Amino acid sequence: MKIVHSEAHARHDPQFFLMRGIAKASTEQPERAERLLAAASAAGHAVEAPEAFGPGPRAAVHTPEYLRFLETAHAEWQGLGDSAPEIVPNVHPNRYPAGYPASIVGRAGWHMADTACPIGPGTFAAACAAGDVATAAAEHLLDGGDHIYGLCRPPGHHAYADMAGGFCFLNNSAIAAQRLRQAYDRVAILDVDVHHGNGTQGIFWRRSDVLTVSLHADPLHFYPFFWGHAGERGEGDGEGYNLNLPLPLGTGDADWLEALERQAFATIRAFAPGALVVALGLDAFEGDPLRGLAITTPGFAMMGAAIARLGLPTALIQEGGYLAPELGDNLVSFLSGFEGAR
Numbered sequence: 001m002k003i004v005h006s007e008a009h010a011r012h013d014p015q016f017f018l019m020r021g022i023a024k025a026s027t028e029q030p031e032r033a034e035r036l037l038a039a040a041s042a043a044g045h046a047v048e049a050p051e052a053f054g055p056g057p058r059a060a061v062h063t064p065e066y067l068r069f070l071e072t073a074h075a076e077w078q079g080l081g082d083s084a085p086e087i088v089p090n091v092h093p094n095r096y097p098a099g100y101p102a103s104i105v106g107r108a109g110w111h112m113a114d115t116a117c118p119i120g121p122g123t124f125a126a127a128c129a130a131g132d133v134a135t136a137a138a139e140h141l142l143d144g145g146d147h148i149y150g151l152c153r154p155p156g157h158h159a160y161a162d163m164a165g166g167f168c169f170l171n172n173s174a175i176a177a178q179r180l181r182q183a184y185d186r187v188a189i190l191d192v193d194v195h196h197g198n199g200t201q202g203i204f205w206r207r208s209d210v211l212t213v214s215l216h217a218d219p220l221h222f223y224p225f226f227w228g229h230a231g232e233r234g235e236g237d238g239e240g241y242n243l244n245l246p247l248p249l250g251t252g253d254a255d256w257l258e259a260l261e262r263q264a265f266a267t268i269r270a271f272a273p274g275a276l277v278v279a280l281g282l283d284a285f286e287g288d289p290l291r292g293l294a295i296t297t298p299g300f301a302m303m304g305a306a307i308a309r310l311g312l313p314t315a316l317i318q319e320g321g322y323l324a325p326e327l328g329d330n331l332v333s334f335l336s337g338f339e340g341a342r
């Protein structure tokens with residue numbers, strides 16, 4: 001399988017992570033991409049770097065204000081003096097009507113949903129490179145390619161049009177889907193990451209041209225907590241074009257695959273998209289440090305094969321999946337399952 005990847009991912013090397021009030025090293029480390037790349041290369045997949053597409057693809061799904069913030073925030077934050085090396089917000093507008101602040105501290109709270117998306121000096125460059133990877137994956141399909149894997153880092157599916165969150169800054173899967181709209185009237189995004197794709201849902205919430213489907217650990221007990229419930233179906237033109245399939249914590253291969261085939265695929269087939277974007281998180285793995293679901297390494301091959309049998313031009317976009325010894329094996333398992341069923 002053709003793989004697109006940018007070494008610029010390493011410019012984003014987040015240090016801060018807050019879990020249950022305890023500050024620790026971020027789970028979203030550059031080593032993730034290095035391990036995924038090494039495993040895919042060792043399995044014989046060909047790797048290419050993306051071209052630089054400029055600001056157009058990210059501006060097609062993110063607001064100008066947010067992109068300006070991401071680009072300039074770190075320098076401004078450093079200018080405050082007596083500030084940490086990374087931007088971590090400490091105040092948020094929350095649920096009440098609010099005004100856009102001038103202060104960089106206020107804007108950090110406005111544009112960052114939580115403390116799991118610290119912005120360092122290279123974060124914007126790395127996020128833009130991941131957006132280029134996603135765009136290149138979409139371009140491959142637009143050029144007549146059948147399927148491709150974009151090894152994006154940082155991940156993207158928690159990023160809204162104007163808000164970072166959960167390790168994510170630019171929504172790579174949304175960027176790919178939006179790009180595919182150039183040739184296809186309808187595009188579906190299937191999110192198999194253990195976490196709900198809340199940013200992706202938010203971006204396409206009022207649209208009927210991009211179907212968003214997410215299988216994930218039930219947010220009643222798992223990040224992103226506030227979104228990902230079954231009752232969220234979209235609004236306005238988008239009503240009925242978002243499907244959430246929250247699953248009990250610890251759900252394994254058989255029940256996961258049944259939800260995929262019986263509910264997710266039924267909705268995707270009824271939508272009849274021209275192309276598919278898979279938000280390919282590998283953190284539903286039973287041994288992932290974040291421990292939400294219990295997919296096995298062979299289970300990822302079954303997942304890949306089932307998705308391949310939909311028969312759609314498919315861009316696989318890397319989302320989560322953290323440092324377990326089997327991380328690379330899980331990717332290779334998914335890719336071989338996919339190719340074997342194509």
Ligand SMILES: [Zn+2]
Pocket residue numbers: 193194195281283319320321
């Ligand atoms: Zn995840």
